[in-house]
Amino acid sequence: WNMLDSLSRAVLVSVSLIALLVVCDLTLPKAGQRLRPLGDLSYAIYLVHVPLQITWLLVVDLTRGNTRTFADSAWVLPVYMALAILLAVIAHRKIEKPAGAWMRARLPTGRTQAV
Numbered sequence: 001w002n003m004l005d006s007l008s009r010a011v012l013v014s015v016s017l018i019a020l021l022v023v024c025d026l027t028l029p030k031a032g033q034r035l036r037p038l039g040d041l042s043y044a045i046y047l048v049h050v051p052l053q054i055t056w057l058l059v060v061d062l063t064r065g066n067t068r069t070f071a072d073s074a075w076v077l078p079v080y081m082a083l084a085i086l087l088a089v090i091a092h093r094k095i096e097k098p099a100g101a102w103m104r105a106r107l108p109t110g111r112t113q114a115v
Contacts, residue, residue: 044088
């Protein structure tokens with residue numbers, strides 16, 4: 001493990017996780033149903049993760065004097081992911097779902113015929 005550079009480690013971990021997910025999907029088909037809420041949040045997670053990251057770094061820079069040594073800590077990624085998921089839940093419930101309902105209410109329900 002020490003002989004691998006960081007890119008090789010990242011690729012190895014990513015491929016391993018994808019393989020694990022494929023095996024789980026094939027052997028535990030009902031597990032996907034339990035993970036569906038996380039899939040529903042995926043777009044909201046995509047929307048909030050960069051603003052959260054920028055805000056986090058700005059706060060750290062202002063409070064810790066432009067040092068990023070905190071990033072070496074084991075707690076940073078789990079806390080960041082938990083915050084991203086929490087903000088995504090809020091965004092999904094308060095913005096994404098109401099916007100979807102608003103749009104569906106204004107769109108015609110029937111299909112139009114091609115001319």
